[in-house]
Amino acid sequence: MGLRFTILSSGSTGNATVVDNGEAKVLLDAGFSGKKLEQLMTERGLAFSDLDAVFITHEHSDHIKGLGAIARKHNLPVYANEKTWEELDRLCGQIPEDNRQVMDTGSAVDFGSLKVESFGISHDAAEPVAYNFYSEDEKLSVATDLGYLSGKVKESVKDADVLVLESNHDVGMLRMGSYPWNIKRRILSDLGHLSNDAAGEGLCELVSGQTKRVYLAHLSRNHNMTDLARLTVGNIMEENGIFDNLPVKLKDTYFDRPTEWDALEEE
Numbered sequence: 001m002g003l004r005f006t007i008l009s010s011g012s013t014g015n016a017t018v019v020d021n022g023e024a025k026v027l028l029d030a031g032f033s034g035k036k037l038e039q040l041m042t043e044r045g046l047a048f049s050d051l052d053a054v055f056i057t058h059e060h061s062d063h064i065k066g067l068g069a070i071a072r073k074h075n076l077p078v079y080a081n082e083k084t085w086e087e088l089d090r091l092c093g094q095i096p097e098d099n100r101q102v103m104d105t106g107s108a109v110d111f112g113s114l115k116v117e118s119f120g121i122s123h124d125a126a127e128p129v130a131y132n133f134y135s136e137d138e139k140l141s142v143a144t145d146l147g148y149l150s151g152k153v154k155e156s157v158k159d160a161d162v163l164v165l166e167s168n169h170d171v172g173m174l175r176m177g178s179y180p181w182n183i184k185r186r187i188l189s190d191l192g193h194l195s196n197d198a199a200g201e202g203l204c205e206l207v208s209g210q211t212k213r214v215y216l217a218h219l220s221r222n223h224n225m226t227d228l229a230r231l232t233v234g235n236i237m238e239e240n241g242i243f244d245n246l247p248v249k250l251k252d253t254y255f256d257r258p259t260e261w262d263a264l265e266e267e
Contacts, residue, residue: 200236
């Protein structure tokens with residue numbers, strides 16, 4: 001079996017993804033209560049006992065809400081960098097020392113034939129990261145909570161077969177929304193979140209002949225809509241001739257249900 005994944009949920013209310021290559025299964029982020037995570041996993045035929053490890057991008061609650069509970073209850077190894085661990089120790093309660101795995105930003109961990117690699121991103125957290133997952137010649141990149149697409153990020157996700165990329169907000173909806181200006185300024189900053197326009201412009205550089213699918217992720221429930229994100233990003237890519245030359249397809253993610261399993265080898 002090749003590399004496959006399901007995005008259990010994505011958005012400001014919580015984030016979690018399972019990546020599986022037949023030899024190992026790992027959870028990326030745990031942004032819901034243990035009970036809710038169990039429910040989402042059951043919908044995709046999964047149990048915590050199936051997991052080999054949990055990887056954490058950063059310490060915001062929509063990425064770690066259930067981490068302490070599931071790590072303790074199910075004896076799961078948790079991987080994060082040292083600065084993130086300093087925050088997790090404060091926010092998640094005591095996680096057993098044997099399960100506390102420090103993974104330096106830019107390093108990789110192997111679970112048999114599944115390789116997990118982190119890379120640094122720009123966000124208002126201690127030391128936020130995104131991840132690449134490799135199995136044989138397949139590559140999945142998951143990058144959300146990005147203030148902007150740095151050169152490092154672009155290089156890291158280069159030639160991914162499938163890319164999960166943040167398309168958080170519509171700038172007009174955010175500017176007209178009810179959030180206080182200091183929150184709007186944070187979201188729009190280089191330490192905030194990637195807009196639909198920024199995602200579309202970035203994808204014109206990022207997608208290649210290798211890229212089969214792009215999932216638009218971490219959509220704001222207050223300042224975005226699924227159809228609007230797909231339309232905005234798609235129009236920018238179409239205007240730049242991306243769909244004329246490359247076979248890439250845009251896919252949705254959901255805040256209230258998992259995506260179907262996606263096998264990277266599928267066209």
